Amino acid sequence: MPKVLISDQMDPKAAEVFRAAGVEVDEITGLSKDELKAIIGQYDGLAIRSATKVTADVLEAATNLKVVGRAGIGVDNVDIPAASARGVVVMNTPFGNSITTAEHAIALMFALARELPAADASTQAGKWEKNRFMGVELTGKTLGLIGAGNIGSIVADRALGLKMKVIAYDPFLTAERAVALGIEKVELDELLARADFITLHTPLTDQTRNILSRDNLAKTKAGVRIINCARGGLIDEAALKEQLESGHVGGAALDVFVEEPAKQNPLFGTPNLVATPHLGASTTEAQVNVAIQVAEQMSEFLTRGGVTNALNMPSLSAEEAPKLKPYMALAEKLGAIVSQLEGEKASAIAIEVEGAAAQLNQKPITGAVLAGFMGVYSQSVNMVNAPFLAKERGLDVREVRHDREGDYHTLVRVTITTPEGQKSVAGTLFANAAPRLVEIFGIRVEAELDGDMIYIVNEDAPGFIGRLGTLLGESGINIATFNLGRRTAGGEAVALISVDSAVGQDAAGRIKAIAGVRTATPLRF
Known part of the structure; x- marks a missing residue:
């Protein structure tokens, strides 16, 4: 029987939900960090509000912990990277209050x-x-x-x-x-x-x-x-x-x-x-709602493996996860790049899969695209709540599956509709594992999407790369990779440059001032 600790004051209905689902529960509140570390190793789940601090050293002591559930939206008191590193799912209840x-x-x-x-x-x-x-x-x-x-x-x-x-x-x-x-x-x-x-x-x-x-x-x-x-x-x-x-x-x-x-x-x-002292969620109804919701979510995960409102884990079954993991990494990066470049103008988004990708469950791929797209603007977005947020914003989401196989054995394409027309990016997997961007707004280009980058559109003309490299060097920005593409010789060209440090607005402004540059946009993945 899974065992859960409720370590913050929570409506009694949370414990009732756990027990009804076959989960053993202890309610011990007001623990110091050392007291929590001393007992957390016996529990599979930890249900909290804002008082308990789930730090890296607490997680290190939590040898059996599988899930942390936050009754509420804010997870500032949870070290999510540390939880992810230890395989602990972190859930919240973003819509209960x-x-x-x-x-x-x-x-x-x-x-x-x-x-x-x-x-x-x-x-x-x-x-x-x-x-x-x-x-x-x-x-x-x-x-x-x-x-x-x-x-x-x-x-x-x-x-x-x-x-x-x-x-x-x-x-x-x-x-x-x-x-x-x-x-x-x-x-x-x-x-x-x-x-x-x-x-x-x-x-x-x-x-x-x-x-x-x-x-x-x-x-x-x-x-x-x-x-x-x-x-x-x-x-x-x-x-x-x-x-x-x-x-x-x-x-x-x-x-x-x-x-x-x-x-x-x-x-x-x-x-x-x-x-007022952060009373936004302080009503009887809201406290009951978030307590019940977090207990239901944690019980579902611990007893049946279902994942809802997780901040660091996709909604996947155990059988699908190994095949879909690299596709979701690719999809999230495609959603993030199109959002950073044109997301504010988008009224619709289409996610197309073809080749090997068309044989998989497309929902997690779509969720990953939307998580990348919406995540540019909100740190609390995940694969579970991203589709809801997209719908709430009025973003029309469409899924397309093609049985054909084109130039690549597997392809994911993300197309957004803007006032200027449709714009798309596409990516594939090298060796069925390594995500690569292969097309951006109609121009072929091969690039990894990782860390700090800058996207540049310019006129294809001799001397541009030298001038750009000199400017980045003078700005103290080291180039890691340099990826180029163009529509036609002498026409529109793009550069996707991976750099070792963020490109600030000052440096981006100087790049835009280079003759022939149409736009320069810093990116982060």
């Missing part, structure tokens, strides 16, 4: 609009300052969503019910999905200029970190009110403090902070600030 978090954002918006926390404190102090707290109506105001995914779309629905106008900035939001939601898709600068309220619903990635930077906060409408129930780090806290003190930002309500627990923060005490 969506409604709760969305409702908290709406509650904070009301609190800002009517200055409720300050009015409460004043009234309970016996001041009765009725004329001091002059609020604003939400009706008729423009709400700007930064992120219109699962939680953002729920906020949009509630805001429309309040008769607000909703605009959204989201690279993955299609025009069709925006129409279905009843909102208007805009670019970020337009959102900043128009929104009376701004609420953030995006994960924290390299692309979204400080998305409300000092410069972007300066672009906002005077008197704007800002709500963040997503992740700390999306807003430049020092710049927000300055804008609150100047009055340009009329108010801010934050449930998340760069450093948590936020027992001290420079923003505290700033006028027109409302702060």
